[in-house]
Amino acid sequence: MIQARDMNPAELAALLAFHAEAGVEWLLEEEPVDRIAAFAAEKAARQTSRSTASPSASAGGVTAPAAGRSPPSRGPAADQRQQSRPQPSQSSALPAIPDENAVAEARFAAESARSLAELRTAVEGFASCNLKTSARSTITAAGTASSGIMVIGSMPSADDDREGLPFSGRAGLLLDRMLMAIGQTRESVLITTIIPWRPPGDRMPSAPETAICRPFIERQIALVEPRQVLVLGNFAARFFFGETGTIHALRGKWREIGSGDETLPAMATLHPQELLAAPASKALAWMDLLAFSERLPRG
Known part of the structure; x- marks a missing residue:
């Protein structure tokens, strides 16, 4: 077997890329x-x-x-040398865990943003969520905000984290085809995710992690003021609709999201990643897209 030490830089880079595409996240020793x-x-x-x-x-x-x-006594010179040495900081090595203070900090940062650009800067500079410590990229909205159409997924995938854009890789290609089927492109709508950072191992975000990310997506929707929202996937549907059913129970129906007088029409359908895992469900997604497209502006 070829050892890593026998490879040149180009071969090592190709090997690492292969492992990343295969979903490998940790390199382990051959023996425990x-x-x-x-x-x-x-x-x-x-x-x-x-x-x-x-x-x-x-x-x-x-x-x-x-x-x-x-x-x-070691003398003043020795004491001065000891004080000048950098002391290890235990707090800097620990990831920030979302708590009530972190949620309040996220809310303040989100509400202070007056534009999508300012909100993007606020999210990228936010350091009080443990998800950011393990993610490579901060995923923010991409596309056209003025279209009045928002497409919102759950959380970044490994491809998104690697590329720095929402809905990359195979799931992104499938989303492109879904949008083209109703006369749209990813450039003509605004695409984003609820969670800006990929959870380790693509696990579901915890309740505290979701709470700390909520102010950012809610502020994003308030700034865009979309006319209608397409919600993708199980997690996103539960997040917006406040229900515990599966995506098969929540999909295909127009609902209102938001609070008070500021509500928006939204429809949920299956996430492209779910369709890749279960291609037979594409017929259901197609029905949802047809119902969603009926409200799109014509012309």
């Missing part, structure tokens, strides 16, 4: 390594080394400080 046992062995070795070094130090005339006696 017990890190806990290795740490315990290192700790035991250090203790043994210290215990064997103590008698030799006493024999050389060096004695340990007596109990209760302070060690000798």
Whole structure:
């Protein structure tokens, strides 16, 4: 078997691209390594080394400080050197976990944006969500806001995270064909996702993660003021409709999303990724698209 050390840079790049396309996210050793046992062995070795070094130090005339006696001062120069050394920061290594303060911070950042460009900057600069720490890209809206048509999916896929655009890869190509079937393109509508960052392993976002992303998508809709919204997939349908049914129960019906007097007509259908996994459902999606297109402006 060819080892990585025997490959040139171009071959290594091609191998990594192949793994990424296959969905590989973590590179592992060929043999399992017990890190806990290795740490315990290192700790035991250090203790043994210290215990064997103590008698030799006493024999050389060096004695340990007596109990209760302070060690000798190192002098101002040594103290200054110690203070100048960078101290490890435990908090900087930990991912930010969404909580009530983080949700309030997201709401303030979203409401402060007066345009889609400002909102994009706010989302890209937001650092209080743990999803951002594992994602490569921040996914924001793409297309034309003035069309009055929004297409909203659930969360970025691995292809989206890699390309930095919503609905990339095979699912994006299928969405392009779905839009073309009703006389639209991805450039003529506004395409976005509820969650701006891809969850690790394409898992479902947790309730706290969803809560922290909600202000951003709600502000996005308020700024665009679409005439109608196409909701894609199970997660997105439940998010907007507040119901727990599957996409097969929620699809194909016009509903109102929003609150108070500011509501918008929306229809849910299957996500392109779901259609790739179950091609037989394309007939259902086609029926939904026909019903959605009936309200599109003609001409």
